Amino acid sequence: MNPHILPVPLEKAYRLINHGPAILVSARHAGMDDVMAASWACALDFSPPKLTVVLDKATRTRALVEGAGRFVIQVPTAAQLQLTHVVGTHSLAELPDKLSRAGVTLFDPEGHDLPFVDGCSAWLECRLVPEPHNQATYDLFIGEVVAAWADERVFRDGHWHFEDADPSWRSLHYIAGGQFYAIGESLKVQVEN
Amino acid sequence: MNPHILPVPLEKAYRLINHGPAILVSARHAGMDDVMAASWACALDFSPPKLTVVLDKATRTRALVEGAGRFVIQVPTAAQLQLTHVVGTHSLAELPDKLSRAGVTLFDPEGHDLPFVDGCSAWLECRLVPEPHNQATYDLFIGEVVAAWADERVFRDGHWHFEDADPSWRSLHYIAGGQFYAIGESLKVQVEN
Numbered sequence: 001m002n003p004h005i006l007p008v009p010l011e012k013a014y015r016l017i018n019h020g021p022a023i024l025v026s027a028r029h030a031g032m033d034d035v036m037a038a039s040w041a042c043a044l045d046f047s048p049p050k051l052t053v054v055l056d057k058a059t060r061t062r063a064l065v066e067g068a069g070r071f072v073i074q075v076p077t078a079a080q081l082q083l084t085h086v087v088g089t090h091s092l093a094e095l096p097d098k099l100s101r102a103g104v105t106l107f108d109p110e111g112h113d114l115p116f117v118d119g120c121s122a123w124l125e126c127r128l129v130p131e132p133h134n135q136a137t138y139d140l141f142i143g144e145v146v147a148a149w150a151d152e153r154v155f156r157d158g159h160w161h162f163e164d165a166d167p168s169w170r171s172l173h174y175i176a177g178g179q180f181y182a183i184g185e186s187l188k189v190q191v192e193n
Numbered sequence: 194m195n196p197h198i199l200p201v202p203l204e205k206a207y208r209l210i211n212h213g214p215a216i217l218v219s220a221r222h223a224g225m226d227d228v229m230a231a232s233w234a235c236a237l238d239f240s241p242p243k244l245t246v247v248l249d250k251a252t253r254t255r256a257l258v259e260g261a262g263r264f265v266i267q268v269p270t271a272a273q274l275q276l277t278h279v280v281g282t283h284s285l286a287e288l289p290d291k292l293s294r295a296g297v298t299l300f301d302p303e304g305h306d307l308p309f310v311d312g313c314s315a316w317l318e319c320r321l322v323p324e325p326h327n328q329a330t331y332d333l334f335i336g337e338v339v340a341a342w343a344d345e346r347v348f349r350d351g352h353w354h355f356e357d358a359d360p361s362w363r364s365l366h367y368i369a370g371g372q373f374y375a376i377g378e379s380l381k382v383q384v385e386n
Contacts, residue, residue, distance in 0.1 A: 159372070
């Protein structure tokens with residue numbers, strides 16, 4: 001594994017997605033890997049850390065998540081703008097070579113049999129918390145984060161360091177129609193008296 | 194109402210929060226108003242538009258949402274950094290003058306008996322979709338968006354225009370410990386061949 005990728009303590013894992021980035025969801029089941037982009041992912045709890053993600057019934061990734069009961073949420077970078085858009089607008093069902101077409105390279109951290117997307121800034125390995133009513137009615141899935149990692153070139157000591165990193169590391173925040181915003185400048189509140 | 198505040202068509206309301214900003218939740222019940230900040234809010238559906246928001250049991254706002262069955266999600270600006278932090282770190286239970294202390298001014302669009310926070314960039318009026326299991330187990334609330342507005346100085350024609358507006362209009366994206374990021378530059382994907 002890339003030596004820049006370091007574990008993130010579980011109690012700080014929520015910070016990897018707290019600022020609302022577009023994320024990539026990946027899953028592996030029955031010998032098949034898929035990756036999709038999603039904007040509708042959100043922290044749900046601190047301890048144990050949980051998150052929600054909306055997975056449309058039309059996506060192949062959803063079937064893999066349901067089959068395996070495990071998935072990875074990862075934070076793509078500005079350098080992965082095109083990759084993120086391609087995996088977010090094509091399905092493996094219509095484009096069997098979707099992943100190579102999008103330029104996705106996968107890796108497995110030792111002992112974790114899941115497809116992690118290379119080049120992202122952060123990864124959250126999740127166990128599906130089955131909630132059949134939410135899944136069927138709202139396409140809403142709950143995951144418990146069981147392990148997390150980040151690239152120390154942009155996240156270290158429990159904080160993002162976008163301001164010190166190359167702009168290609170910025171997280172992506174999606175609006176619509178292929179338009180994203182990169183995350184911007186750091187703002188710190190004044191301590192109250 | 195401020196003449197810059199214009200209705201947003203419901204089918205485009207998700208775009209007001211799709212980029213993952215910190216939001217303010219406000220509610221009114223039995224003559225009481227409260228406003229809190231939250232980062233854990235997320236779009237859930239396009240049509241009818243729905244969203245999720247996590248409301249801790251310790252918050253007074255949650256009790257008002259449960260009592261009234263209605264609430265407002267609004268998008269604060271960089272100019273409201275301190276306001277957002279104060280309403281996110283104090284409860285009306287311990288600080289009865291929390292709203293005036295934070296500098297919150299409320300307004301009601303005509304015919305909408307709910308507390309809207311002045312100076313924000315966007316507002317989504319929501320009807321609570323009762324899901325007792327989610328609320329009790331996960332502090333997770335679902336709202337159906339029934340009306341939406343935005344300030345046309347920063348959101349118009351269905352799109353954010355952060356890049357043309359004063360930086361004080363930028364949305365806030367929270368990490369932890371009083372540190373936020375403002376939203377940054379616009380990135381557009383290349384059309385595929």
